[in-house]
Amino acid sequence: MARNLLIKNGIIVTLGDENQVLYGQALLIQDGLIKKIAPQASFRGKYAKVIDAKGKVVLPGFINAHMHFYSTMVRGLGKAAPSKNFQEVLENLWWRLDKKLTLEDSYYSALLPLVDAIKHGTTTLIDHHASPFAAKGSLNKIAQAVKETGLRASLCYELSDRDGAKVAQDGIDENMAFIKRCAKDKDPQLKALFGLHASFTLKDATLERASAAGRESGAGFHVHTAEAQSDQDINISNFKLRVVQRLNKFGILGPKTIAAHCVHVDEDEMNLLRDTGTAVAHNPQSNMNNAVGVADIIKMSQKGVLVGLGTDAMTVNMLEEVRVALWAQHLSHDNPSVGFMEALSALMFNNAKIANRYWDPKVGVLKAGFAADLVLMDYWPPTPFDENTFLGHLGFGLAQSFVDTTICGGKVLMEGKRLKIGLDEAEVAAKSRELSEKLWARF
Numbered sequence: 054m055a056r057n058l059l060i061k062n063g064i065i066v067t068l069g070d071e072n073q074v075l076y077g078q079a080l081l082i083q084d085g086l087i088k089k090i091a092p093q094a095s096f097r098g099k100y101a102k103v104i105d106a107k108g109k110v111v112l113p114g115f116i117n118a119h120m121h122f123y124s125t126m127v128r129g130l131g132k133a134a135p136s137k138n139f140q141e142v143l144e145n146l147w148w149r150l151d152k153k154l155t156l157e158d159s160y161y162s163a164l165l166p167l168v169d170a171i172k173h174g175t176t177t178l179i180d181h182h183a184s185p186f187a188a189k190g191s192l193n194k195i196a197q198a199v200k201e202t203g204l205r206a207s208l209c210y211e212l213s214d215r216d217g218a219k220v221a222q223d224g225i226d227e228n229m230a231f232i233k234r235c236a237k238d239k240d241p242q243l244k245a246l247f248g249l250h251a252s253f254t255l256k257d258a259t260l261e262r263a264s265a266a267g268r269e270s271g272a273g274f275h276v277h278t279a280e281a282q283s284d285q286d287i288n289i290s291n292f293k294l295r296v297v298q299r300l301n302k303f304g305i306l307g308p309k310t311i312a313a314h315c316v317h318v319d320e321d322e323m324n325l326l327r328d329t330g331t332a333v334a335h336n337p338q339s340n341m342n343n344a345v346g347v348a349d350i351i352k353m354s355q356k357g358v359l360v361g362l363g364t365d366a367m368t369v370n371m372l373e374e375v376r377v378a379l380w381a382q383h384l385s386h387d388n389p390s391v392g393f394m395e396a397l398s399a400l401m402f403n404n405a406k407i408a409n410r411y412w413d414p415k416v417g418v419l420k421a422g423f424a425a426d427l428v429l430m431d432y433w434p435p436t437p438f439d440e441n442t443f444l445g446h447l448g449f450g451l452a453q454s455f456v457d458t459t460i461c462g463g464k465v466l467m468e469g470k471r472l473k474i475g476l477d478e479a480e481v482a483a484k485s486r487e488l489s490e491k492l493w494a495r496f
């Protein structure tokens with residue numbers, strides 16, 4: 054890593070509370086952090102490396118608040134039976150696939166989406182992993198891929214009772230082992246959450262044990278929440294509680310917890326999410342793909358719930374996801390004038406707030422003292438470009454532009470659209486194809 058790195062001649066978009074668009078300023082990176090943003094003329098020293106960002110916008114790296122690396126190996130698999138609803142999607146595809154994953158599959162299925170994340174300027178990913186019959190050590194395998202690509206990721210293992218008591222115990226053990234590793238290593242690239250599949254696949258006794266272990270560790274939880282109406286139906290019929298109420302009963306909610314989806318939550322559940330400080334990760338492409346509905350992120354935001362944006366493995370391109378988030382609100386509210394701030398802010402402001410509940414140094418804002426996680430995107434603004442117009446440019450212009458350079462923790466991972474991570478992408482892809490062919494044969 055260059056000890057220091059100066060980025061000059063770009064338009065700097067700070068985001069964060071100050072939310073400024075700066076012209077004529079340069080950004081100095083030192084020891085993995087943003088050291089200073091100041092008028093260009095004030096930088097007269099010698100720098101180990103200088104990047105000329107002329108014709109480019111300099112932004113914080115994007116953050117993905119809900120991801121599944123392991124989904125990579127399903128791409129092109131045509132063997133799953135057609136599904137009539139979400140429950141069948143799980144049974145016909147995901148729960149057949151994840152049972153067959155090996156540790157090596159977990160590692161390789163993470164590498165390529167991580168490389169893709171670099172290409173799309175995503176520098177922090179919050180993942181949720183499942184490999185029920187190869188759970189032990191799976192998070193370390195994914196962590197190895199994260200380390201090799203230079204990005205940041207929060208990892209967890211999705212505990213569930215759907216494969217019996219032994220597998221459930223493995224799930225608790227894997228979460229706790231990785232939480233302990235992260236607490237010990239204090240690696241700024243890696244964070245841990247306690248993963249839970251979803252309320253409807255967890256018995257009371259398992260939730261009780263997970264809650265006790267997770268809460269004692271101080272890690273929050275990452276759980277699929279009311280993704281489909283069936284999650285509510287099963288919880289109401291089996292446990293006489295709605296999903297969010299049941300999670301609350303077991304102490305799963307809180308400021309360090311991420312409730313993914315929340316498509317089918319009622320107003321009382323939204324209030325509970327807000328009152329406990331629980332973050333919501335909205336995944337519109339996945340929700341529409343699974344035909345489960347569209348989460349009401351407008352109402353949740355109005356109530357004060359912190360709503361971020363994830364992709365649920367549909368993509369690692371956050372700019373694609375944010376556009377879909379906007380169209381989805383227009384359609385679901387039958388109103389083309391609503392949801393803009395809620396959708397765009399979920400990605401550009403709220404994901405940083407969520408990530409900064411875990412990361413230190415903090416990410417997602419270009420400000421002295423923050424992590425030097427940033428992207429340079431090709432963009433010549435065709436209309437006035439400032440704090441007031443930035444989100445419009447993001448959704449309708451930058452989202453169609455190219456990421457030129459991606460930097461994470463001060464390390465240049467891609468420059469001039471060329472990867473700099475010393476990883477042979479072709480070789481990794483060939484190995485991934487070889488492993489997925491074997492996986493498909495076992496499916």
Ligand SMILES: [Zn+2]
Nearest residue numbers: 121277313365
């Ligand atoms: Zn998910």
